[in-house]
Amino acid sequence: MKKGVSLMLATTLTVTTITFNGSIASAETIDGLDQKINELEKEQNELKEKQGDISGNKENTEGKMDKNEKKQETVDSEIKTIDDKLTKTQEDITAKEQEITSTDNEITKLQERMKELKEEIKVLKERIKERDELIKDRLRAIQQSGGNMKYIEVILGSKSFGDFINRSSAVNKIMDQDKTIMEEQQADKVKLEANKVEVEESKAVVEEKKVALENQKEELVALKDDLGDQSIEKKTLMAELKEEHAGLEEYKVSLEEEQKILAAQSSAIEKTKELKQSEKGKLQQLAREEAEQEKSASTPSSSNGSNKNDRVSSQSNSGSGQFIWPAAGPKTSDYGMRLHPIQGVKKLHAGMDIGSTSGTTLKAVASGVVISAGRMGGYGNAIMITHNLNGKTYTTLYAHLNSISVSAGQTVSQGENIGQTGNTGNSTGPHLHFEVHEGGWNAAKSNSVNPMTFMK
Template sequence: MKKAVSSILITALAFMAIPISGLHVSAESIGDIEKKINDLEEEQSGLNEEKSNLEGNRKDTEEKLNKNKSDQNNVEQEINSIDEELSTTQNDINQKENEITETNNEIETLSNKINELTDRIAALKEEIEILEDRIEKRDALLKQRLRTIQQNGGDMKYIEVIFGASSFGDFISRSSAVNTIMDSDKTIMEAQAADKKELQANKKEVEANKEEVEVKKVAVEEKKNSLESQKDELLALENQLKDQMQEKETLMAQLEEEHQDLEEYKMSIEDEQRVLNDQQKAITLAKQQYEQEKGKLEQLAKEEAARQKAAQEQAAKDKSSESNSSSSDDTGTVASTPAPSGNGTFIKPTSGPVTSHFNPNRMHPIHNVVKPHNGTDFGKRSAADGRIVAAADGVVSTAGTLGGYGNTVMITHVINGQTYTTLYAHLSSISVSSGQTVSQGQQIGVMGTTGSSTGVHLHFEVHPGGYKNPANPLNYIN
């Protein structure tokens, strides 16, 4: 927003320096001052309008800042929620991995057990073959015994053997032999039955165990497949959450950058408001000086009128000639408001060398983005270069900290009817104050590196027509 500083201010201050005693004052000169006062009032009105617009921009920026902060809070809550969900998902993934590991161990155990049972079945096959051979031989023996018994009439032959004894001792011997034979037959039959039972039991047990283990192994493998499927789903969810997290973090970074830009814009608005306030103060001071000058001119006009009246009365009394009477008015010429000081050019504000030129498309050395460089930078080779002077006569409109400019002085000049604003930034110290009149070459501060600066230097700007109209300073410096 353009900040127009009154050219009348410089004219007024320059006019104050002109001796006014002894001048022939006319109504025209008073009218000129009244016009200048009206111009200042119009300029004050324009500044008030600019201030009102700036205040509207400031409030709008405040609303945007509040909305940005609210958006940041919402995004931060979403980030925290996603982070919690991501943490839970990662814990679930770890749990599934542990379960899968346990299931793999269980599968390995069951596989080992199946291998053991397989080995056991192989061993039982050998035992079964032995038992089957033993049973087969016993079957043959028993069949032979049964045929013998059948051929000999069954148990009757045993009675004949017993009762065929020739003596009691022979009877006992024969009875004992028969019992032995019968016990042997019984033992063979019992062993045969036991072997058959054991054979069936072993086969049944091993086959049942193997089947049970194989069924369990299938169930565990299905469980493993289910766990791996769940893990894949959790990994997909984790990737989705990470993508969401990245999006939210990117959004948060954008909001933070926007917030910073809004803060800087708000600060620039506040700086502009301060500059306008300083300009209004300067205009008020100029109006006061014009009013005082107007009063002096009016007083001089009265005194001049009284003097002329007295001279005319004295001339009438002396009956002087008309030519002599007219010669008494030879006291001076009509005065008009003098032109402001200045020869139409600026001097260098420092003896230091140029280190960076005016460039509307320069890459900013700190922010690393393309930003206009609205002035010329001067470096410091010696202590003398650090002395910063006013480029022309003028009035200080701003003297203080100004955003990224750091310690800054702004001076308003009127040269050949043209208004200019010069800006001197990054000063280490300031030796003038707002509203102060300065002369060309007068020291206003010392070169420094305050604000957004990469080293000691002076950033110098020239704004024809008022602030916010930057032009190449080297086009205006002798």
């Protein structure tokens, strides 16, 4: 998208001064003025068409700006939603990381517990092994002694009742010990199996939990990455929309600026028409006076001729077609390509600079009509004047002014005070920037020419 518009102001505005080489104003000269007036009217109509086109472009641009702003609001809302999701996802990731850390702690504790259980299992196995040997020995002894029958023989072999009691107690004790050994053996075996199951099941549960948590974290990280991509995409879109909006806004401003200049130019044309009408009236009056003089006397007196020529010369100008120096000071920069002192890039310097201190009197380089007078972007305070030199239209521009003493539509004479030089706009120091354009001024400066070509 273009971010500016060339303000093509190619309308020919003329301010003509009339010099008579003879004493007779011809009908052809009056016809020439009529032709000029018709041309100015045609230019006014063309300006109106341009203004209509600009108004349409401006409305279209404003419509695009409205759509852009609504799109920005939508994208901004989407960015906020994504940012909220990102925040929530990051919180979930942090929570999962904490759970994984907690699970790792559980695994560490479980590993310690497994070490303890393994030690217990080792002890249990040793005890079971020892009991197995003891039980085997007892079984062999019982087998060799005949089992329970030997216990009866021991009891029946008692010598007395007291001996009977002692022998019965001894047998019971032996049998209780055997029972205890068997019960402890069974209990240790059960505990051994239980410990094995606890180790395996606990390990499986915790490891499964950790895998689940890590999978959930991976999903959250993937979601975060996706949301991050969406956020980058939306923010990129927002940056593009803002850039587009800035371009549209700049284009709208340039259209508004062009509207102002076209309106000022239309006023200048109207002023020029009035001057042409006035010149035409004066020519007609001179022609009538000339005709009356021819009728009243065959030889006009020298004094009358002198007075007539005085009247004519009062309407005339030097007719030199050259510009005077606009302000006191030396030329400090020429017309042409140069490294821009502020932007730092090589570009066309469409005029020349004159080293004038702030407050130096500024003069119109030639007679003409003021097109615009006021703030003009990087030019700061500026004046544009249209001139006619040898039947050709030129526009002069005076920039970075401290003050302005004329207004749009005003006619000025060569050498007339129109303001003061200064340091406004994009300027590195007090000076006058002076441009000359063939025809109307345009922002592209494609019709700019070297001012020194026209200087006295």
